[in-house]
Amino acid sequence: MEIEAKGLRVDLNRAQWFxxxxxxxxxxxxxxxxxxxxxxxxxxxxxxAGAALIFTAAEWDAFVGGAKDGEFDL
Incomplete structure (x- = not known):
């Protein structure tokens, strides 16, 4: 499946998921x-086989940084 999001063309057929x-x-x-x-x-x-969310590197870095800083802790 190839999708376009946020100005990026992403081919999920070749993605290695972790x-x-x-x-x-x-x-x-x-x-x-x-x-x-x-x-x-x-x-x-x-x-x-369902939907995938697509993030830019800057968005991902902000999320990971927030998680490390405890921004999402309850």
Whole structure:
């Protein structure tokens, strides 16, 4: 599947998807991430044929930085 988002053309057919090493084998609420060219794609691991969210490198860096800084902690 090739999609265009945020000015990026992303070919998800060649994407290598990764799940967090903190996800156990029986965990059913995980997401997978793929680094595809200049884009970062995120999808639901339970529905790999479903939609993927596309982020730019700057958006991804801001998200990861926020997660490390505890911005999303409850």
């Amino acid at each position: 799940k967090s090493t903190r996800s156990g084998p029986n965990c059913d609420n995980c997401v997978e991430v793929a680094f595809v060219g200049e884009a970062i794609a995120v999808r639901d691991s339970k529905n790999p």
